[in-house]
Amino acid sequence: MSGTQRPGDTGGPDPERPGPGPSRRLRRLRRSEAVRRLVREVTLSPADFVNPFFVVPGRRVRQEIDSMPGNYHLSVDELLKEVAEVAALDIPGVILFGLPETKDPEGSSAWDPAGPVQRAVSAVKAEFPDLLVMTDVCLCQYTDHGHCGLLALDGEVENDPTLERLAAVALSHARAGADVVAPSDMMDGRVLAIRRVLDAEGFTGTAILSYAVKYASAFYGPFREAAHSAPRTGDRRGYQMDPASGSRQAVDEALLDVEEGADMVMVKPALPYLDVVRAVREACLLPVAAYHVSGEYAMLRAAAERGWIDERAAALEALTAIKRAGADFVLTYYARRAVRWLSGEQ
Numbered sequence: 122m123s124g125t126q127r128p129g130d131t132g133g134p135d136p137e138r139p140g141p142g143p144s145r146r147l148r149r150l151r152r153s154e155a156v157r158r159l160v161r162e163v164t165l166s167p168a169d170f171v172n173p174f175f176v177v178p179g180r181r182v183r184q185e186i187d188s189m190p191g192n193y194h195l196s197v198d199e200l201l202k203e204v205a206e207v208a209a210l211d212i213p214g215v216i217l218f219g220l221p222e223t224k225d226p227e228g229s230s231a232w233d234p235a236g237p238v239q240r241a242v243s244a245v246k247a248e249f250p251d252l253l254v255m256t257d258v259c260l261c262q263y264t265d266h267g268h269c270g271l272l273a274l275d276g277e278v279e280n281d282p283t284l285e286r287l288a289a290v291a292l293s294h295a296r297a298g299a300d301v302v303a304p305s306d307m308m309d310g311r312v313l314a315i316r317r318v319l320d321a322e323g324f325t326g327t328a329i330l331s332y333a334v335k336y337a338s339a340f341y342g343p344f345r346e347a348a349h350s351a352p353r354t355g356d357r358r359g360y361q362m363d364p365a366s367g368s369r370q371a372v373d374e375a376l377l378d379v380e381e382g383a384d385m386v387m388v389k390p391a392l393p394y395l396d397v398v399r400a401v402r403e404a405c406l407l408p409v410a411a412y413h414v415s416g417e418y419a420m421l422r423a424a425a426e427r428g429w430i431d432e433r434a435a436a437l438e439a440l441t442a443i444k445r446a447g448a449d450f451v452l453t454y455y456a457r458r459a460v461r462w463l464s465g466e467q
């Protein structure tokens with residue numbers, strides 16, 4: 122052996138010295154809950170979550186969504202009851218998705234000032250002015266073909282003509298009082314198009330949370346059932362990202378949206394893309410959100426219903442992992458239950 126370092130100095134056991142065993146014992150800091158709490162690197166708190174809701178027209182509507190137990194189609198009056206829980210649990214925000222009465226090829230009900238989301242935004246802001254109200258900006262719930270933009274005759278989703286529609290949707294949400302608009306369509310240039318229109322109309326304070334890094338994922342299945350937004354023909358692979366494209370493209374997408382004026386960027390889904398969350402976190406200075414999506418929720422719920430998994434432990438572990446990867450906050454259907462679990466409820 123060369124050099125002056127003794128084997129014992131490397132931190133490993135010294136095979137020539139019988140005796141005490143390992144010189145470093147990492148288990149010392151795992152022996153009690155007290156010490157584990159003291160040295161923990163990641164913690165969850167109510168401030169980490171945003172609670173999604175599905176708003177429908179009408180009154181007294183509260184219909185459980187089959188594929189997402191514990192989540193409902195809610196009319197505005199019923200939504201307010203659920204939002205009251207969110208506020209009472211000190212969760213900072215909600216994100217609203219709408220299911221309109223009518224659909225057409227352009228998705229024109231998406232910018233109807235009397236649409237379910239627009240009405241919900243003003244009702245929630247009136248009753249809970251301190252709560253952050255975010256809205257999903259997309260056309261797929263509103264177009265009869267189910268795509269996130271306008272459809273050309275050849276089946277291609279047309280990018281540029283879609284932008285002004287998306288900006289009109291965002292503006293209608295801002296007018297209703299939304300604090301944050303969140304475009305989820307994956308058209309190129311939408312953040313800039315939305316920012317320009319918001320600024321021109323005086324909504325300089327309305328923030329944009331861009332679904333900057335959104336994959337064409339099978340994990341949105343339960344949501345599409347919930348939002349009646351599955352495409353009639355084809356799929357979303359022509360605009361959402363290929364799951365096998367790596368962090369380089371993800372960072373490219375995120376930085377482009379930063380340049381266009383996004384205030385926060387999102388990665389979606391969350392758990393299968395933790396490497397991407399980390400890469401985006403390291404590449405941008407803006408807050409990074411992650412969406413723990415419907416399929417991620419449904420998997421845990423389904424396994425829990427069968428008694429195959431401890432839902433509380435698994436959900437909190439998943440949410441912790443998403444934060445550990447670098448997310449500043451998480452959009453999750455577990456928001457309220459997670460906060461209750463964290464405060465000791467079973």
Ligand code: PBG
Nearest residue numbers: 259261305340341344414415416
């Ligand atoms: C709309 C949109 C989707 C989700 C959020 N916004 C569905 C999709 O892109 O098909 C998915 C959310 C979830 O699965 O929980 N474009």
